[in-house]
Amino acid sequence: MQNPLTPEVLADPVALTRALVDIESVSLNEKAIADCVEEVLRAVPHLATFRHGNTVMARTELGRNTRVVLAGHLDTVPLNGNFPSTMRGDLMYGCGTSDMKSGVAFALHLAVTLPDPRYDVTYLFYEAEEIESRYNGLTLVAEAYPEWLQADFAVLLEPTYGIVEAGCQGTMRAVVTTYGERAHAARSWRGVNAIHGAGEVLRRLAGYEARRVTIDGCDYREGLNAVRITGGVAGNVIPDRCEVEVNYRYAPDRDPTVAEAHLREVFAGFDLVVTDAAPGAAPGLGAPAAQEFLAAVGAAPIAKLGWTDVARFAAMGIPALNFGPGDPNLAHHRDEHVEITKIRDGAATLHRWLAPA
CATH class of the missing domain: 3.40.630.10 (Zn peptidases)
Incomplete structure (x- = not known):
């Protein structure tokens, strides 16, 4: 052309x-x-x-x-x-x-x-x-x-x-996993519902207080949020696994190592795997x-x-x-x-x- x-x-x-x-x-x-x-x-x-x-x-x-x-x-x-x-x-x-x-x-x-x-x-x-x-x-x-x-x-x-x-902010994605035991939904007491177990993950997120960090006069506001939830096997099965994907946006005074350590502290007791990270x-x-x-x-x-x-x-x-x-x-x-x-x-x-x- x-x-x-x-x-x-x-x-x-x-x-x-x-x-x-x-x-x-x-x-x-x-x-x-x-x-x-x-x-x-x-x-x-x-x-x-x-x-x-x-x-x-x-x-x-x-x-x-x-x-x-x-x-x-x-x-x-x-x-x-x-x-x-x-x-x-x-x-x-x-x-x-x-x-x-x-x-x-x-x-x-x-x-x-x-x-x-x-x-x-x-x-x-x-x-x-x-x-x-x-x-x-x-x-x-x-x-x-x-x-x-x-x-x-x-x-x-x-x-x-x-x-x-x-x-710019750094960014990190991680998956927090909860586990249970499958059972027929008609006999749910025989299983452990992994989706219900994710409630504590969501409670921690809902109560999370994000930092505000001032660097060279610039105010960086952090955020930690659930961005996806995956779980369930079938409409009549108690699920044995639930994954909550979280996204953490952090101020540039932290590097990915510090950011990961912070996430592991927030979600202590849960299985957490970092899937993506980029420094600020x-x-x-x-x-x-x-x-x-x-x-x-x-x-x-x-x-x-x-x-x-x-x-x-x-x-x-x-x-x-x-x-x-x-x-x-x-x-x-x-x-x-x-x-x-x-x-x-x-x-x-x-x-x-x-x-x-």
Whole structure:
């Protein structure tokens, strides 16, 4: 197909957002959009451009003392009657408008139009953020070309509604299992009901008091909740097994080892198996580039209540923040949209931060 990312489109972050949204790129189907982005970047003389799978990286080599990363994922969740984009007044609707092609548009616009940024910049446009980690472009790049990710500071262009969301929570999933003994439901006293036994698990969850932790002025609010219950054999059988899946979102002052120990304390006496875990990320506000970025934004940061790929940078010792024009509450919704003013304001903020003094 003819590349819709023309010079005129690339010059305008709003037009560029819409053009990116109108290239369908559901997870694992990012080839078309990656092809378009790669073609644009390879034509820019001040950038060195590389590709791995459907992840495209371009970087300046200006000899600056500081290198920053602008990173955004190219994929979206499955379409839901919201493709292609539509405009309604100051709002652009469509799959990926908020999460996160408006953020990707920031990076691509700056990559093309700002040849002499105050820092050296690595622009990362990566695949498969919305699905399992094994497909994630940052994971694959970290394994194959870790040097692509090396920097002093990173901005992940996730939707934050134009404010800085610092760091991110850690997340852990675990299964708490209760056991019983099967019996015919007509003679239930001969068995032990494992589902009834899960009542104590639910009582502990209902009475759980989650921590609120302030780190670098950012208030992280934790949560521990049941997200799924599985049990039962048949309509006339007393069940001998019940599983309660729990999700723990914890502040970045805890690592997965501490988080698991906490869950085992909460559910002492029960069989608990951790099924998935990802560490959080500290706010990362101390780096000089971060301080200058906050000054460009002109508003105090807040804690990121959720997990994002800033944790991947934090694991490599690279402080990182979340910043993008979309509303995170609209991500994955059928009526996902972004405000035009937020796109323009956010692009101006990043330009103010990166433009040479």
